[in-house]
Amino acid sequence: MEPADGPGALDFHGDEEIIEVVELGPPGPDDLAAEMEDVDFEDEGAEEPDGEAWETEDDEGLEDGMEAQDDSEVTFSLHSASVFCVSLDPKTNTLAVTGGEDDKAFVWRLSDGELLFECSGHKDSVTCAGFSHDSVFVATGDMSGLIKVWRVDTKEEAWSFEVGDLEVSG
Template sequence: MDEEEDDLRLDAADLIEVPDADEEIGISEALEDMDMMNRDERDDDVAVSVFRKHEKAVFSVSLNANLVASGGEDDRAFVWTIENSETPVFECKGHKDSVTCTGFSRDGHFLATGDMSGVVRVWNTETGLEVWGFECGDLEWLVWHSGAPVLLAGTTSGVTWMWKIPAGDAKTYSSGSDSSASCGKLLPDGKRLAVGYGDGRVRVWDLKGGDALVNVIAHQGNITCIECCNDGSLVASGSDDGSVRFVNPLNGKIVAGIEQEREGEDSAIGVESFGFCSHLPIAAIGYLNGCLKFWDMAMQRFRNEYRHPGSVVRLLWHPSEPFVFTCCLDGIVRLCDGRNGQCLTEWHGHDEAILDMVISIDGSTIVTGSEDSTCRVFKK
């Protein structure tokens, strides 16, 4: 490792100052069971594996090698493997509300799960034992640090938390208002965190010093997603007002912006997901109205688009190809070419909306969580 790379790695201690009677089955129930059987045997299901232990909608999925974590509306979270989706490796017990956040630490040693009520728990993935827990208030998101066993979280109260795991030493970053810290993204240097807020502000926090290096009003509505390009020179935020803003994280200057034109008086234009292509100057934007648009970063204009029949829930760029994976409220995963906007492949299997999606580091495996209470594994 060269000196430059070594400088980017943070010691967790540098980030935090440590403070001192059975019922007879009726006709309707039987019909419902038959319907479920038919749905499970649908002809167009191309999933190579299906996880069925959740009893309600699955809100979050995470992937680390062959391990998958899933959390759902049933207040439960599980860890299971791609090869064996029938038997969970372990269950993450103790949550009080819908589990909306899951995430593996970079080395895969820890798994964090968080529910809507603010209960955050961390598990040892080898033993399945809980190593740490905390209640931080209504939770919006969880993010692991890229170079240290440090967990970051945003809450509806506007407070962002940082904990050293498993010791639990804590640090907070408060916006000074009650506007929700709705999304967060660690910058590539590992020293700064970009946070988008419900009042349309973007703040960039110095994790060690605790100061807001950038504080800019970027949108008129709630910020729904925030991303950073690979070299850390731009932070992009998307809002439910339909706009995207590109912010310089050093000085807070808004260097460019994108507006989505409303197609009708009642049309939904909110930005649901955003992503930078890692090897071409293209960005992808997924909208509530089902439109996937590709933005030419060099020319500062839209180059093409693809129309989904339902809202784009999440988009993820392939790690080595100019293709974008999308999941949609119609329950289908698609692969679109960022150069021309054409849909290349579809993966079917879910009966209801897909609520979360993750891909493997080589782009060959897709894992989804759905409102139909299942998780599915697809292969590219």
Template structure:
């Protein structure tokens, strides 16, 4: 390593900065995508090759671009509000973009053409079916919509007159769990359009749902809410098997603490019986699925926005309001590595299948690609 005098170094030179310059200038990313002119709210990778990303932003735009070189494949034009949802279909042939006002568009990746568009109420979430060209959306009026592509054949699943704040299609492709603003959960049969299980009252959450993930086999769903709880639900019986919350002893009783410790993200480990729950106070909690006991508490200095487990390991990655991506080993509870480069909070991120790259969406109008180095790779 060459030690370069920080003052004399060229802009491009990768020298060593002094401590106080580190904050602003450290950039561990391989590539920066800077076409957006507002905060970048969402990011997805195409599931087949993991080579294409789609990002949506505050500038009312979505872009499909290559994570290898940052080249734009095409722009998803015509939105009239911030694009908050964007993703690829299971076969990577279609891409969806949805804005806050509820305008949803679907594009054919190969021809770069818009093939369908539809307007719903204010959009909460948008998700592709895991095995068919079917798109689902949850809206502020509580409805969930389902469309077949490209015909647009449609079905709706009416909610309890409050926002359908999060949803997850189960791996069998036949059922969908939806969480609502009033803390209730409904497991829907997609074909029949009927509710299989309704979870409410003491069993449900006491606040709006924020996040939801299901186990690989679809037997379990983990839900998170602003009420500070994560619940584990058996999808066959609709029974709540357990409830996870991190008691913060210092300020447990203040209303402020209650408010601030919302569950922001949840996830299942594929290789060990562990779940992770990320909280707004910066706690990443790893729980044992069998005993439902707290294994590790991994503290961040700032709130966590999102978590994702690596597909084939016990490493869980988080992105946070401090603009960093952090990797944690869930077996030991230790931090493996941290990556910086954003000058504002990271609002979303995604790992590729191999866990070798993380692609981030930031409040600094940038998306970045980070190469994740680990000793065992």
């Protein structure tokens, strides 16, 4: 095998060949336009010519008239909006805490999905929730900057702190 000629040349082994060259640099302004040339944009509400609508992820794998099969062992259904965080207690892995867009956090028993208590008083979406290392406390935090800590055994609030809006000075 002979060494490559010139700077940036590649050494090939045996009968190797270049199949495709992929540019790894940042995309240029014309790259997106070139990729979108073959895309046909239509009104979102327009139906397909044959009367069939686009298949979405929710519809994937479902035949007409079939309901989605729920194989879950336990369902936590008290949240009325999206759930943003979930954490399991590290000591026994028998409890879960969830927080969501509905400004609520709940502590659940995993074995049967029973609600143990609601971590009430949040003012905005609960985006952080977790147990202490020994599973004695559960902490929840919301987007308004309110942090609350609860004792799991008594189901009572043990501490809270409000960060409020942060200001940048400079």
